[in-house]
Amino acid sequence: MAMQVSSYAKQQQDLELVGYYHANERFNDTDLGTPARKVADKLYSNNDVACTLLVSPFANEDHAD
DSSP, rough: OOOHHHHHHHHHOOOOEEEEEOOOOSSTSSOOOOOHHHHHHHHHHTTTTOEEEEOOOTTTOOOOO
């Protein structure tokens, strides 16, 4: 799917897909799993400055305690 999005962006608006945000379904899962790694690898193979960001489930925690 990432390549379809990338192809569409280039055709329609001369844009590039250079990044990917990923968030896991489970709160305590902080690993970039195999499917997400495959997407990241494919993006990087087409653009060596591409990046993948794993959204932390702890980002919204209140650390004021």
